[in-house]
Amino acid sequence: MESYLGLIVIIAVAVLLAAGGMFLLIRQGKKVTPPPRPPEVRPAPEEERAAPPSAGVREDEAVTTTVPPPARPIEPPVAPQLEVPPPSAGRMVRLRARLARSQTTLGKGLLELLSRDRLDDDVWDEIEETLIGADVGVAPTQVMVEELRTRVKVLGSRTPDEVRGLLREQLLAQIGTDTDRTLHVTKHGERPAVVLVVGVNGTGKTTTTGKLARSLVGDGKHVVLGAADTFRAAAADQLQTWGDRVGAEVVRGPEGGDPASVAFDAVAKGMDVKADAVIVDTAGRLHTKTGLMDELGKVKRVIEKKATVDEVLLVLDATTGQNGMRQAQVFAEVVNITGIALTKLDGTAKGGIVISVQRELGVPVKLVGLGEGPDDLAPFDPEVFVDALLGD
Numbered sequence: 090m091e092s093y094l095g096l097i098v099i100i101a102v103a104v105l106l107a108a109g110g111m112f113l114l115i116r117q118g119k120k121v122t123p124p125p126r127p128p129e130v131r132p133a134p135e136e137e138r139a140a141p142p143s144a145g146v147r148e149d150e151a152v153t154t155t156v157p158p159p160a161r162p163i164e165p166p167v168a169p170q171l172e173v174p175p176p177s178a179g180r181m182v183r184l185r186a187r188l189a190r191s192q193t194t195l196g197k198g199l200l201e202l203l204s205r206d207r208l209d210d211d212v213w214d215e216i217e218e219t220l221i222g223a224d225v226g227v228a229p230t231q232v233m234v235e236e237l238r239t240r241v242k243v244l245g246s247r248t249p250d251e252v253r254g255l256l257r258e259q260l261l262a263q264i265g266t267d268t269d270r271t272l273h274v275t276k277h278g279e280r281p282a283v284v285l286v287v288g289v290n291g292t293g294k295t296t297t298t299g300k301l302a303r304s305l306v307g308d309g310k311h312v313v314l315g316a317a318d319t320f321r322a323a324a325a326d327q328l329q330t331w332g333d334r335v336g337a338e339v340v341r342g343p344e345g346g347d348p349a350s351v352a353f354d355a356v357a358k359g360m361d362v363k364a365d366a367v368i369v370d371t372a373g374r375l376h377t378k379t380g381l382m383d384e385l386g387k388v389k390r391v392i393e394k395k396a397t398v399d400e401v402l403l404v405l406d407a408t409t410g411q412n413g414m415r416q417a418q419v420f421a422e423v424v425n426i427t428g429i430a431l432t433k434l435d436g437t438a439k440g441g442i443v444i445s446v447q448r449e450l451g452v453p454v455k456l457v458g459l460g461e462g463p464d465d466l467a468p469f470d471p472e473v474f475v476d477a478l479l480g481d
């Protein structure tokens with residue numbers, strides 16, 4: 090009996106202990122597992138907010154990732170594709186339509202006037218005005234009108250073909266068909282030919298230098314360019330782009346550096362690499378700035394310590410008309426111009442400038458710019474020019 094009682098007491102104590110333990114456990118369990126709190130949301134910095142979310146990557150994953158992104162294979166440098174410019178021959182024929190504005194004013198205007206049945210003084214005045222308006226210049230206009238008057242009297246009645254022939258003959262006589270317009274770009278033995286490009290600001294010197302380099306490369310020549318326009322930083326970059334496109338080396342100097350030294354280095358480089366021609370671009374300068382004109386004279390003299398300057402090209406903007414003439418005269422005095430590159434002839438009705446500029450300067454037009462395209466520079470051909478003005 091006693092043993093039964095002991096057993097009952099032990100069981101009762103055990104039950105009580107178990108119940109107490111359960112109670113404590115339930116209470117503690119409630120404290121140990123608090124309800125999950127929502128994640129803290131921090132405001133993102135401005136640029137993070139602006140950045141587009143990376144697709145499929147959670148923020149916590151992005152932070153803890155330690156594996157570096159797979160390395161991209163290093164691609165070998167690709168050599169720039171060199172362009173193959175067309176040769177210089179036949180370019181003016183290809184570009185003749187660009188003279189449309191001069192054709193209408195000068196060519197068609199004169200043909201219409203000269204075809205009239207009665208050529209009285211008023212008509213001759215109109216002919217004179219048309220020529221002067223197209224920048225032919227006063228003196229050449231007077232010569233032309235005199236000649237035309239005499240020839241018309243002799244002819245009497247005129248067919249359209251005769252009028253055209255008459256005008257063609259007179260325009261060609263004024264432009265000059267016998268003039269030597271050869272660009273002197275043939276090397277002398279081992280020594281390259283040197284071309285110096287000069288003119289006032291914005292006439293198209295750098296563009297013409299680049300186009301000329303292309304044209305010479307198109308004719309199979311090895312060309313080196315000298316960026317002696319150290320005044321305008323962009324000019325050297327512009328020339329570099331022209332050179333890179335056709336594989337012509339460009340010699341440059343520090344911005345604001347001595348242009349004569351760049352010109353000298355370019356010629357030295359041309360001699361080293363046995364180039365056919367070195368073309369030196371110079372900074373635009375106003376003919377009235379004595380210091381700058383002296384600097385240009387120095388550029389030429391410094392080149393001449395190393396080589397002969399075969400060609401000094403004066404770049405003239407055809408749209409500036411007679412204003413360009415005084416500038417041209419001063420340049421001619423300082424650097425002895427040997428040829429004129431007449432640019433922007435595509436943008437003017439005043440094609441007669443070809444006549445006046447040659448007459449005023451006694452220097453032939455050798456190149457004409459007929460557009461902004463890289464191959465829109467052509468050797469000047471008087472017959473193609475006059476035929477383009479008069480229409481076929």
Ligand SMILES: Nc1nc2c(ncn2[C@@H]2O[C@H](COP(=O)(O)OP(=O)(O)OP(=O)(O)O)[C@@H](O)[C@H]2O)c(=O)[nH]1
Nearest residue numbers: 290291292293294295296373432433458459460461
């Ligand atoms: N329509 C037309 N534009 C041309 C021709 N030649 C040059 N130009 C434009 O004329 C502008 C001036 O050309 P640049 O070569 O920079 O002139 P620049 O004489 O070197 O200028 P500076 O160094 O400032 O004196 C450019 O926009 C050329 O594209 C041309 O024959 N026709």
